Structure formats: C-alpha cells, structure tokens
Amino acid sequence: MTVPLEGKPHYILTATCDSRMGTVARVSGFLASHTCYITDMQQFDDVITGRFFTRISFYGNPGSTPELEALREQFEAVAKLEVMEWAIVEADKKPRVMIMVSKFDHCLVDLLYRNRTGELKMEISCVVSNHPDLRSLVEAQGIPYVHIPVTAETKAVQEDKLMALVEETQSELVVLARYMQVLSDDLCRRLRGQAINIHHSFLPGFKGAKPYHQAHARGVKLTGATAHYVTADLDEGPIIEQVVQRVDHTYTPEKLAAAGRDSECRALATAVRLHVERRVFLNDSKTVIFG
Amino acid sequence: MTVPLEGKPHYILTATCDSRMGTVARVSGFLASHTCYITDMQQFDDVITGRFFTRISFYGNPGSTPELEALREQFEAVAKLEVMEWAIVEADKKPRVMIMVSKFDHCLVDLLYRNRTGELKMEISCVVSNHPDLRSLVEAQGIPYVHIPVTAETKAVQEDKLMALVEETQSELVVLARYMQVLSDDLCRRLRGQAINIHHSFLPGFKGAKPYHQAHARGVKLTGATAHYVTADLDEGPIIEQVVQRVDHTYTPEKLAAAGRDSECRALATAVRLHVERRVFLNDSKTVIFG
Amino acid sequence: MTVPLEGKPHYILTATCDSRMGTVARVSGFLASHTCYITDMQQFDDVITGRFFTRISFYGNPGSTPELEALREQFEAVAKLEVMEWAIVEADKKPRVMIMVSKFDHCLVDLLYRNRTGELKMEISCVVSNHPDLRSLVEAQGIPYVHIPVTAETKAVQEDKLMALVEETQSELVVLARYMQVLSDDLCRRLRGQAINIHHSFLPGFKGAKPYHQAHARGVKLTGATAHYVTADLDEGPIIEQVVQRVDHTYTPEKLAAAGRDSECRALATAVRLHVERRVFLNDSKTVIFG
Amino acid sequence: MTVPLEGKPHYILTATCDSRMGTVARVSGFLASHTCYITDMQQFDDVITGRFFTRISFYGNPGSTPELEALREQFEAVAKLEVMEWAIVEADKKPRVMIMVSKFDHCLVDLLYRNRTGELKMEISCVVSNHPDLRSLVEAQGIPYVHIPVTAETKAVQEDKLMALVEETQSELVVLARYMQVLSDDLCRRLRGQAINIHHSFLPGFKGAKPYHQAHARGVKLTGATAHYVTADLDEGPIIEQVVQRVDHTYTPEKLAAAGRDSECRALATAVRLHVERRVFLNDSKTVIFG
Structure with a gap:
C-alpha cells in the first residue's frame, strides 16, 4: 500500500534539545494529530553530551492555507515543553x-x-x-x-x-x-x-x-x-x-x-x-x- | 542532560507493515506510555513497494519481571492494528x-x-x-x-x-x-x-x-x-x-x-x-x- | 645528485612485442648509447599472452635538430629486430x-x-x-x-x-x-x-x-x-x-x-x-x- | 610467444644509487649478458633528492651451481661503478x-x-x-x-x-x-x-x-x-x-x-x-x- 502524497505540501522539521523520555512520541504524536505523514525520520541521542537531535521529512495537507504558519504556531507549545531549538521549512524551497x-x-x-x-x-x-x-x-x-x-x-x-x-x-x-x-x-x-x-x-x-x-x-x-x-x-x-x-x-x-x-x-x-x-x-x- | 540508562534492560524492536498515516506516532507513543526510553530509531518508507520498516533501540524499566513478556503482549494490540510483522528482543542476548x-x-x-x-x-x-x-x-x-x-x-x-x-x-x-x-x-x-x-x-x-x-x-x-x-x-x-x-x-x-x-x-x-x-x-x- | 634536465627535450617511448630475452637491455642500451636519460620506465610481461609492454619517459639532448626524427630512424633497427609496435612522441605535445x-x-x-x-x-x-x-x-x-x-x-x-x-x-x-x-x-x-x-x-x-x-x-x-x-x-x-x-x-x-x-x-x-x-x-x- | 621459465631460478635485484645517465642500461645489460630474463622491472628517479631506485624480478639459468654467488660477484663491478646499495636474493626464499x-x-x-x-x-x-x-x-x-x-x-x-x-x-x-x-x-x-x-x-x-x-x-x-x-x-x-x-x-x-x-x-x-x-x-x- 502506498499513501498518496501527490499534491501534498512537503516539509522538513529539524529539532534539538536535551535528552529526555518521550520526545520522539511527543513530536511524532503532534504530527499524527495534524494528519501529517512522516516519510523519513532520523534521530540521534548523544549519550556523552546528553543532547537529542532529530530530522523529520513529512507531508502535510493541501488547501489549508497557510498551513505552514499554523503548524509552526501550534508546534511552539511542544517545543517550549522540550526547550527545543527547531525549525519547520518547506522541503522544496531552495535556501x-x-x-x-x-x-x-x-x-x-x-x-x-x-x-x-x-x-x-x-x-x-x-x-x-x-x-x-x-x-x-x-x-x-x-x-x-x-x-x-x-x-x-x-x-x-x-x-x-x-x-x-x-x-x-x-x-x-x-x-x-x-x-x-x-x-x-x-x-x-x-x-x-x-x-x-x-x-x-x-x-x-x-x-x-x-x-x-x-x-x-x-x-x-x-x-x-x-x-x-x-x-x-x-x-x-x-x-x-x-x-x-x-x-x-x-x-x-x-x-x-x-x-x-x-x-x-x-x-x-x-x-x-x-x-x-x-x-x-x-x-x-x-x-x-x-x- | 543525560537520561540515566545504567541497569535498565535494553531492547530492540523491529517491525514492518504497509505504509499508513501515524504508525511512527503509535509505536513511539506505545513506548512512551510504558516509560520506555528510545535511544535510536530508524525508519524507511519505500514509496515504490508501499512498505514501512522501523528499528527502535530502547530501554525499559528494571525490576518489573518479566517485563519483556508483558511488553510483547501489550504491543500485540498495536501490531494487530497495523498488520505488522514484528519482534522485540533483548539487545544483549546473542543469537x-x-x-x-x-x-x-x-x-x-x-x-x-x-x-x-x-x-x-x-x-x-x-x-x-x-x-x-x-x-x-x-x-x-x-x-x-x-x-x-x-x-x-x-x-x-x-x-x-x-x-x-x-x-x-x-x-x-x-x-x-x-x-x-x-x-x-x-x-x-x-x-x-x-x-x-x-x-x-x-x-x-x-x-x-x-x-x-x-x-x-x-x-x-x-x-x-x-x-x-x-x-x-x-x-x-x-x-x-x-x-x-x-x-x-x-x-x-x-x-x-x-x-x-x-x-x-x-x-x-x-x-x-x-x-x-x-x-x-x-x-x-x-x-x-x-x- | 640530480641530472640536469632543464631545457632538454622530453620524449615518451611506448613499445610492445613478443616476450623474449634481452628486450629491456636492447631498448635501454639504445637510449644510453644516444645519451638519453631515462626518468621513468615501466614494463610488463604477460606470461599468459606472451606479450611484452614498455613505456619509457626519457630526455634527449638539446640542439641536435631534428633530434626526434633521427631517434625514430635509428630506433627502427631495434624495433625491426624485436618485431615491435612502437612510437616515440614529444611528451609535451598535446594529442x-x-x-x-x-x-x-x-x-x-x-x-x-x-x-x-x-x-x-x-x-x-x-x-x-x-x-x-x-x-x-x-x-x-x-x-x-x-x-x-x-x-x-x-x-x-x-x-x-x-x-x-x-x-x-x-x-x-x-x-x-x-x-x-x-x-x-x-x-x-x-x-x-x-x-x-x-x-x-x-x-x-x-x-x-x-x-x-x-x-x-x-x-x-x-x-x-x-x-x-x-x-x-x-x-x-x-x-x-x-x-x-x-x-x-x-x-x-x-x-x-x-x-x-x-x-x-x-x-x-x-x-x-x-x-x-x-x-x-x-x-x-x-x-x-x-x- | 612465452619465454619458458619453468625450472629456472627466480631472483629479485634491488638497487639504489645517485641518479646518473645509463644506469638502467648498465643494469639490464648486465642481466642480458648473463642470459637472465627480466619479467618485471620498476624504477623511480626522485628529481628532488637525486636518488635512483630499481627493483628487477628476473630468471637465471638452471644448473650453473652456485649461480647466485657468481651473479653477485660479477654484479659487484657494476655496483661499484654506480656506488650502489644493492642486493640479489632468491625470490622464493622466505625472509x-x-x-x-x-x-x-x-x-x-x-x-x-x-x-x-x-x-x-x-x-x-x-x-x-x-x-x-x-x-x-x-x-x-x-x-x-x-x-x-x-x-x-x-x-x-x-x-x-x-x-x-x-x-x-x-x-x-x-x-x-x-x-x-x-x-x-x-x-x-x-x-x-x-x-x-x-x-x-x-x-x-x-x-x-x-x-x-x-x-x-x-x-x-x-x-x-x-x-x-x-x-x-x-x-x-x-x-x-x-x-x-x-x-x-x-x-x-x-x-x-x-x-x-x-x-x-x-x-x-x-x-x-x-x-x-x-x-x-x-x-x-x-x-x-x-x-
């Protein structure tokens, strides 16, 4: 089965914070609750520095303008809790x-x-x-x-x-x-x-x-x-x-x-x-x- | 900050199922709800075959004997929902x-x-x-x-x-x-x-x-x-x-x-x-x- | 000690022939008898096909115009003896x-x-x-x-x-x-x-x-x-x-x-x-x- | 054509001396005059240090006991002329x-x-x-x-x-x-x-x-x-x-x-x-x- 991604907006979320229990669940839970579809997620927990890093590639939902701004605003609550440095960007926007x-x-x-x-x-x-x-x-x-x-x-x-x-x-x-x-x-x-x-x-x-x-x-x-x-x-x-x-x-x-x-x-x-x-x-x- | 892992049992969860929305959140949510700590999680979504793959290295909680059996039993519910092939094994047990x-x-x-x-x-x-x-x-x-x-x-x-x-x-x-x-x-x-x-x-x-x-x-x-x-x-x-x-x-x-x-x-x-x-x-x- | 090469014409000799005794000595002897200085010589003797290959980078002597033509003419005698396919070219001439x-x-x-x-x-x-x-x-x-x-x-x-x-x-x-x-x-x-x-x-x-x-x-x-x-x-x-x-x-x-x-x-x-x-x-x- | 090497003694000659005209010819000429067959010869002329290096794998002639000693004695004349450090060893003798x-x-x-x-x-x-x-x-x-x-x-x-x-x-x-x-x-x-x-x-x-x-x-x-x-x-x-x-x-x-x-x-x-x-x-x- 393939989830249809055609026409959906594609985003990259990057985040880093101190290592603690449940961060992965909270971040992925946030995306699931916004019916965002994760296609690639990588994370690393540095046991020496005690820092957590993640990069998530996900697809949002078309039509809900301006979705990106809304996502960012709502993610702020999760990020605050975790004291994160983070960003959500459009995957196709060239820096x-x-x-x-x-x-x-x-x-x-x-x-x-x-x-x-x-x-x-x-x-x-x-x-x-x-x-x-x-x-x-x-x-x-x-x-x-x-x-x-x-x-x-x-x-x-x-x-x-x-x-x-x-x-x-x-x-x-x-x-x-x-x-x-x-x-x-x-x-x-x-x-x-x-x-x-x-x-x-x-x-x-x-x-x-x-x-x-x-x-x-x-x-x-x-x-x-x-x-x-x-x-x-x-x-x-x-x-x-x-x-x-x-x-x-x-x-x-x-x-x-x-x-x-x-x-x-x-x-x-x-x-x-x-x-x-x-x-x-x-x-x-x-x-x-x-x- | 480093989450103390000393003395905690270390497990590997591997799973594969058809690609669908929310799988990552459901699996990581399950682990968080059992206060399991994820140290490494990798996933791949094959857009051509429509299959999802994940491998999660996580730490459970000491003392709750026999934790592994309990975890497996309870994970069965998640797995059934997703029609998963899966396994949870002790990371240190040598095959x-x-x-x-x-x-x-x-x-x-x-x-x-x-x-x-x-x-x-x-x-x-x-x-x-x-x-x-x-x-x-x-x-x-x-x-x-x-x-x-x-x-x-x-x-x-x-x-x-x-x-x-x-x-x-x-x-x-x-x-x-x-x-x-x-x-x-x-x-x-x-x-x-x-x-x-x-x-x-x-x-x-x-x-x-x-x-x-x-x-x-x-x-x-x-x-x-x-x-x-x-x-x-x-x-x-x-x-x-x-x-x-x-x-x-x-x-x-x-x-x-x-x-x-x-x-x-x-x-x-x-x-x-x-x-x-x-x-x-x-x-x-x-x-x-x-x- | 460094042999002074400044100003001397630089040539490449390539040759291949059937494997036989003394080829290396005859070719290098020819160059020595013309006071040519070899800076790099590589050879390979294929014991399976019975063919010999060599590439020699050497320096001639300035002033003796047209040295290259003379060298080629005189090398022809060696080459005939060995039934060689060969070439001598100016190293700096771009093909x-x-x-x-x-x-x-x-x-x-x-x-x-x-x-x-x-x-x-x-x-x-x-x-x-x-x-x-x-x-x-x-x-x-x-x-x-x-x-x-x-x-x-x-x-x-x-x-x-x-x-x-x-x-x-x-x-x-x-x-x-x-x-x-x-x-x-x-x-x-x-x-x-x-x-x-x-x-x-x-x-x-x-x-x-x-x-x-x-x-x-x-x-x-x-x-x-x-x-x-x-x-x-x-x-x-x-x-x-x-x-x-x-x-x-x-x-x-x-x-x-x-x-x-x-x-x-x-x-x-x-x-x-x-x-x-x-x-x-x-x-x-x-x-x-x-x- | 393949030169028959079966049964012939196999030697390695290594030598280094100051760079000068004709060394390759003198060394390979020496081997040819003793009907030795070169199967592999490598040389390098370091234009910065002015040193010449060569390694030659060659086959001698069977029966002429003790060929190695004789070869060494006779090569000494060439080596003296070139002020060489050198060695001739049997290729199959394990160090x-x-x-x-x-x-x-x-x-x-x-x-x-x-x-x-x-x-x-x-x-x-x-x-x-x-x-x-x-x-x-x-x-x-x-x-x-x-x-x-x-x-x-x-x-x-x-x-x-x-x-x-x-x-x-x-x-x-x-x-x-x-x-x-x-x-x-x-x-x-x-x-x-x-x-x-x-x-x-x-x-x-x-x-x-x-x-x-x-x-x-x-x-x-x-x-x-x-x-x-x-x-x-x-x-x-x-x-x-x-x-x-x-x-x-x-x-x-x-x-x-x-x-x-x-x-x-x-x-x-x-x-x-x-x-x-x-x-x-x-x-x-x-x-x-x-x-």
Missing part, C-alpha cells in the same frame, strides 16, 4: 547561498555545475570575491558578482560590507570555495553554523598553509580534503565531510595539489548538499549528520 | 548461529576471530562441514564440529539432517562461509531470510563458478565480493553487503583469488554483524538496512 | 581529441574543465553531437561544435562524415562522453584503440539500457561506471578504468543516476588522462596500464 | 621475521593467518612479548614464544636480549604488531629499515596515545591506521601504508577502536607483504614503493 572565492575556480565551477543539474538544491544569491578575475565566468551564468577587495587596513570595513551583503541578499549560508582570506573572529562568530569552508587537507593532518607540500615532505600514502564550519579557531571548526584518495612516492607537491582538487570539490559539494538539505546539526565542536 | 564450511577456511577463521573479540555478538552453536578437514581448528576453540558428507544420492537425507540440526541447536542464522554445495530449493525456502551466503564476486558481475577467472578474462579494474541471503535462485538472493577493491593488469586469476579473500571476509563479517544486530529487513528481492 | 556528446553534458563539462586547468593535457579539436543543444556551451569556450544529426536512414552517410572529420581535424582520440548512438561495427573497427566510451554501469554488472533501473531492481550496495575502448561488441570493449561508490536502500533509480554522474565523470576523465599520457596498451580484450 | 606483541592480538592473529595461507611469504622465527598472555595462541601454531618482560629498570638489558635474539634467530625483519613499549633511540637506530610498526591512527592526524579518543573529540568523518618504519622520532618514521575508513557521529571512542582494528590489520599486513617482497626502499624520511 539562498552566497559563494566566496579568490582566484582558484575549481570548487566554484563544480558548485555552479551541480546547482545547474539540480543535484544541489540552492539559489545562489551572489558570488563574492576579493579579486576581479572570475567575474565573467560567474556573470555568464546570470549570477551577480561582487568584488570586495581586502587589505590589512580595510579588512574591518570590508567585513562589515560582507555581512551587510549576507543580510541584504537574505543568504542563509556562506560557502568559502577556496576563499584565501582569514575571517576575523567577530565575523566567524556572526556566521556560526552558517559558513562552510573547504580545507585542502585531510584534517587534522596538515593545518595551516601549503598542506600539499607538508604531505609530500611526510611521504603520506593517502591525502584528502575536509569541509567544515567556520570558527574563530582556524582549521578546527566542526567537520562536515572528509574525502581521501591514494597517492604514492611519484607525487610531487604540484601533482598532489592537482589530485587534491578532486577531493576538495567532492568534499565541499557534499557538505553544501548536506547543509542545504537540513541534514547537519552542530553538536559542540562536532556535527551530527543525518545522511 | 545462536550455525556456520557451514567446506575446505576454504579464511571466512571461518575471520568470523571466529571477530566473535572472540566481541565485534560480532553471536553464539556459535556449531560448525557444519561436508568435509572433515577443519575439525581441529574448530574444536580447539571449544565449538562443536559436525561432519555431514554430501553426495548426489544422499543430498536429500543430509539436508533433512542439516535442518534438524538447525532446529535442535536453536540456530537463528546459518552462515555459508564458503560452503561449496548448492542447497536444494526446498532448503532455501525453509531458510528464507535466515541464511547468508558469501559470493566471491561483485554481483551481478560474475555469476556461477570461477568468478576470479572470469574477472581476469574480462580485465576488470575493480573486483569484490557480495554477501546475500540464500534463495532458490542461486546468486540472486537479496544483497546485504558488497565490498570492492582495485586491481590491475598484473593480477593473475590466482592473485585475484588471493586478493579476493580479504573482500570476502569483510563482506561476510559485515553482513553477519548487520543481521545479528537486527539491522536487515527483507523487502521483496532487496534489503533495507539500518546501519 | 588532438574529438569529443562526442548527445544531450547529457556532465562528462563534457568535466572534461572541458579539467582540460582548462591543465590536468588533462589535450587539444580539443572539436565537439560533435547528434543534437544541437550544447552548441553555446561549447562555442563559449572557443571550441568548434559540429552538429551531425543521425537517423536510421542516414547513419552510414553520417558515420562517413564523422570519420572524415576525425581525419580532417587530425584527432588521435575520440571520446564518447555519453554519446547515445551505437556506432556501426565498421566504425568501431576503424577507431580500434582510438575511441573511449563511458558506460554508466560497473561492467560487467548491468549491460544495455537503463543500468540504474537495473541496479535499483537488484538492490546493489555499490554502483559505479566503466570507461572502455569502443569495440563492435557493445559493452565488451577493453576496460581502462572503473569507479565505484556506496549506495543504499534509499536510492531510487533517479538518485542512483544522479550519484552515478560523479562516477562517470571520474572514470572517463581518468581513462582519457591515461590515454593521452600514453599509459594504456591494448592486450587482446584487456588493457595494460602504466599508472 | 625470517620476528613478531613482537603485548596483549592485543588482532594484528598477530591476522599475520599468522595470512602467513598460513601463503599470502605473506615469510618464516616467522619467533613471537616476542613483554607479556605471557598470548603464549598458547602462538605455540599452538608451532611457533616459539619468547617472554621478555620490561620495566623501566630492566629496559636496557632486555633490549640487548632482544637484539641478541634478532641476530640469533637470523630475523631480517621485526614487526611490532601492537607492541606497547617505546623502543630506545639506540635500538631504533640498530633496527633502521628493519622494523615495522603499526600506528593506530591515520598519521599525521593523531599522534601519541589514545588516538581514537582524539578522533572522537575532533568529530572526524574518516579514520584509519598507518604502518611505518620505526625511528627514534616516534610516530614520524617513513610511512609504508595507510588505510582509511568512513565513520560518523554515532561512533564512540570504543566503536572507533573496534572499527580501527580492521584498518590496523590491513595496513600492517600490506606493509609486511611489501617489505618481504622487497618492494620498499627508504628515501630519506619517506619510502619508495614498487607495488
């Missing part, structure tokens, strides 16, 4: 995403392509860069390109401009697609859980600059890339995705870097996909991911 | 498992070792073989070894003996760890969903005999192994796990076979672990696996 | 490559990008398609786009046109980047060892059409793609590269196909790179690859 | 290997098993442990077990005993299969390039103790193990093999450790196999590996 780059374009090209094919379901609000180089590439796809040059002197001012742009463009997520500027602690805090960076190493392997030279010097047999949320502590943000590939003694630093581009693209694209599909939760310095 | 082998011993050695380390949580009821060769290896570990030779003439009789042994030893699962005899259709039916085989190929790649010679002849660049439930249709049973590894032109059939032993051990061990942890569900000719 | 597509563009976009970054060292002579759809994408990069529509009636004529185009554009390699037309036996023969196809399955797994639907129906846990040389026997050409990725019961055929795009891009790009770097040798129905 | 353990037995069990199947071609001279626990496991396989307890006070004396045992048993290789004692700098130096350690982390990721707890705290999405040569600088020895596997937020440190056992077994077994097959060369702080 607005700002991409930041410098001069390397492989991650940008990859993200634009995956967005075009529909594999990534996001609306790119704009591409921001501290260099003018990639303007034509971006504008050719009908996406606004904003050049915000940064020097040591102008950094504070330019970061304010950046943050204003995030708000003005209603961007929910900022993707640092090989953006080669360190963000200030203050900006990192303001973008907590909202900005994803790609680190061109298999963290915690090689932090800092030139990881491919470090990997070569160490003679590793596997190398990779790490996508993580941005935090003030550089290279230490909560990890979302890691990708690895086999290398050998014939790899020069240049060849390691060339090979690394693939890992970077794949790790960043996966992390962005997981985030825009509301599958990633912050759990202290780590992430919970419902794949 | 009894019969292993069958011929002469190759790599999968057997691997399973025995992983069982000894506690990675596989099962009680090996006995090892059955159509050859006497591996007796000392098995008995040295204090496990009964039963030699059931098979010829074309004795096959039917010996299979009856085998089935009797499964029942007598209360074995819930039969693992064919490179058992080189084809089971009769009848035996396959009687062991449906209860017998796991390791196929030494990356199915559906190379069916039948000598898959490593086939792989060599075809010049594949990756090879692997497939663990699946036994069905009358040889090599077509529902797949539980597949493992793959890279090979190249220097691999002779012998070297492919040697390399393949690793894949076979890993695929079979994973499949057995998933099964004894009650993570695998039959879904027509396929499986649903809650990893 | 001319024709790409063929239909409507799917993911492999095309990936190849164009990797060529632009220099990861693939080839000169794209033109993109040929039986559809007009991808013209603007290709021409935007300054690459000629040739539309050759094909119907059952016009197939023979259009294939002649195609073959004429291969010769006219001096294309050494034809890459079928999801070209959805079956080539005639005759064309396959004419392009033997010169045309690479991407099959959207992990061959020999699912031949023919709709492999993602087949994979779904079979409930596989790993899926992948295969890049191979084109032969008259569809889906049976010598395999160059295979890529695999893990999937699970939640993958619909659509999601399998989406996931498969990544495997296809990676398998095809790797195969093309290996070929243009002269690392692939035909060995009957298989390949020898010096990675 | 004698000493295994050292403490209490964890998974790597030991795995090595013993792979040795028994012939996948690892070595002769285990003895197993040494600072604990008595694994005696019966080892002796049951007919292998001597030597208990050498170590305290801070007795360390120097016991290491002398150990080194004496290495010599007395003519062990060419020492495998630290989760031996939980730090070797003295002096012993590390004496065993340079002759002792392999398994580090239970994906180095350089998590050095020092409790890497699985570190991995858990950092929330990594991939974990692994590293097999490397022992050096005075702990965790910094030349890497031979690395193995990695995917993990997620549900992995506790215990589960990470359990999962890690597989990686450790596979990385160590591969490293030992590569070493005993004479495929690994030291290249400063790195290795060159002919796979």
